[in-house]
Amino acid sequence: MTDAPGRALAVGAHPDDIEFGCGATLARWAAAGTEVHLLVLTDGSKGTWDADADLEALARQRRVEQRDAAAALGASSVEFLDLVDGELTAGLAERAAVCKAIRRLRPDTLLGHDPWKRYRIHPDHRRAGELVLDGVVAARDPHFFPERGAPHRPARVLLFEAEVVDHVEDAGPGLDAKLAALLCHRSQWRSTMRITPGGADEEAERTAFSARVRREAASAGAGWGLAAAEAFKRLDP
Numbered sequence: 001m002t003d004a005p006g007r008a009l010a011v012g013a014h015p016d017d018i019e020f021g022c023g024a025t026l027a028r029w030a031a032a033g034t035e036v037h038l039l040v041l042t043d044g045s046k047g048t049w050d051a052d053a054d055l056e057a058l059a060r061q062r063r064v065e066q067r068d069a070a071a072a073l074g075a076s077s078v079e080f081l082d083l084v085d086g087e088l089t090a091g092l093a094e095r096a097a098v099c100k101a102i103r104r105l106r107p108d109t110l111l112g113h114d115p116w117k118r119y120r121i122h123p124d125h126r127r128a129g130e131l132v133l134d135g136v137v138a139a140r141d142p143h144f145f146p147e148r149g150a151p152h153r154p155a156r157v158l159l160f161e162a163e164v165v166d167h168v169e170d171a172g173p174g175l176d177a178k179l180a181a182l183l184c185h186r187s188q189w190r191s192t193m194r195i196t197p198g199g200a201d202e203e204a205e206r207t208a209f210s211a212r213v214r215r216e217a218a219s220a221g222a223g224w225g226l227a228a229a230e231a232f233k234r235l236d237p
């Protein structure tokens with residue numbers, strides 16, 4: 001566990017990834033005075049099982065949901081790169097955009113997906129992890145993208161969905177905020193939370209989802225002396 005950093009930047013592939021990966025940690029830090037910023041890489045336009053959905057409307061809705069979720073965590077800002085959901089690439093243009101965000105926001109701690117998580121099938125999560133690490137290398141070196149701001153080297157990188165866990169953060173104090181933030185993503189209730197909005201079982205399904213998140217936090221804390229935790233791979237670049 002670390003002391004709350006002065007500034008933190010969390011980078012996620014889609015709206016809701018940051019909340020799932022490190023929402024409780026960010027909420028605890030924000031409550032302790034950390035300036036928390038979120039960067040969401042894609043527009044979330046494939047985040048539905050409805051084949052007839054209006055995808056532009058969905059992307060707009062997901063922005064609103066992400067802003068609400070950021071507020072629930074106590075974050076200071078949320079920025080969207082609006083790249084196409086499902087088609088994220090880790091090319092130079094995307095790396096430059098992440099580098100620019102790191103140099104502008106100058107986080108002490110940077111959080112993102114672990115690109116080395118084995119057998120994860122969603123390509124955006126792998127690419128997002130690469131972009132965080134490629135972005136941090138570029139951001140610290142003055143010869144990368146010199147037009148994108150002054151170099152900045154975060155003191156620490158925490159990778160969520162970690163293949164090898166070697167670090168945890170206490171999720172106890174921030175768990176309610178994490179759940180509240182996750183539930184802001186109403187368009188994802190069916191597909192990722194198994195909740196049917198307005199359905200007869202909505203209340204029971206919400207309870208089951210909360211129990212699942214609490215169970216995962218308890219399991220992450222087991223062995224680390226914490227009742228609830230979020231698990232990470234830690235890098236000190």
Ligand SMILES: [Zn+2]
Nearest residue numbers: 013014017125
């Ligand atoms: Zn995702």
